[in-house]
Amino acid sequence: MSYYSGLTAETIEFQGHKGDKGEAYYARPTGNAKVGGVVVIMHMPGWDEWIIETTRKLAHHGYAAISPHLYFREGTGSPDDLGARVRAAGGVADDTVMGDVEACMKYLRAQPNSNGKIGVIGFCSGGRHTYLAGCRLQGIDALVDCWGGNVVVDDPKALNDKRPVAPIDLTEKITAPLLGLFGNDDENPNRDQVNRTEAMLKKLGKNHEFHRYDGAGHAFFNYSRAPAYRGDQAADGWKKVFAFFKKHLG
């Protein structure tokens, strides 16, 4: 058997929140082995090439990974144009994102390659969505929050119809183990907010591990953005992600 197994990747249609038909990128290892599934929640800029490549990376490491296009309701267009429209509209509602993520979990479980385990990983706003999914959705076996901002909301004005609750206030409901990766130079979440999130997790006895990286800010995995990318920290972070998924998803 080859050291590197092959993978199959394609854009698929899925039924998201309220049955809306959207598209998602689905990548999985070839072969008949039963594998864990991972929902990859995109970052705020959009369903871009880096997110697609990250989804394939998960498949390359042995997981069936699916990344829903959270901006599909904006119609067709380039990822950056759709992202700009969503930003101008104030973002996507939490309820909608949770519906889409739940639908992707259901999709993964329905595949013949599923071992029944589901992880969720998200970046930037997707990190926040991951934390929120851990609080609101049932049946998640592992959570990876990569620098999700606004888990802690210091300004009540930041809460609105689309994002009515600060995720940290729902922490009691988390049941899955949570891995958090953060850059110490990040502004959102900043060090204090990360500390407060971890303090809440500890206080409530939640299974978690947080790792903080010096010399890194927001999005330090993202090699398509040179000012943000930090190679050493990213390499270590990915090792922690895969060790975490190995432990909880198989």
Added chain:
Amino acid sequence: MCSYIVEKAKLFGTAKGPGSEWMKVDTANVYYDHPYEAQLDHALCVDFVCEAQGGRERVAIEISRESALELIEKIKAALASGDDAHSKAAEAQCSLAGSQAEVAALF
């Protein structure tokens, strides 16, 4: 930071990008955040759109903070020098109009 903070400026005008037709614009969505394309940690981003026509198309820029401040100053300077030049032109036009009337009276 990645935020949903957007300042909206109401505009009247047109915009054009490479390979595109001129489009009416009535709004500029302005934000200072991580850019999509520019290799900057943060950028001043402006999306020129026409909300009256659905706001689906845009002409966009992502520039550094320093560039944005420079642009603000140059916009102010261009408006000031333009106003000055246009007011002189208006005076000259009045003067020319008077001359034309005087010449016409000779015939």
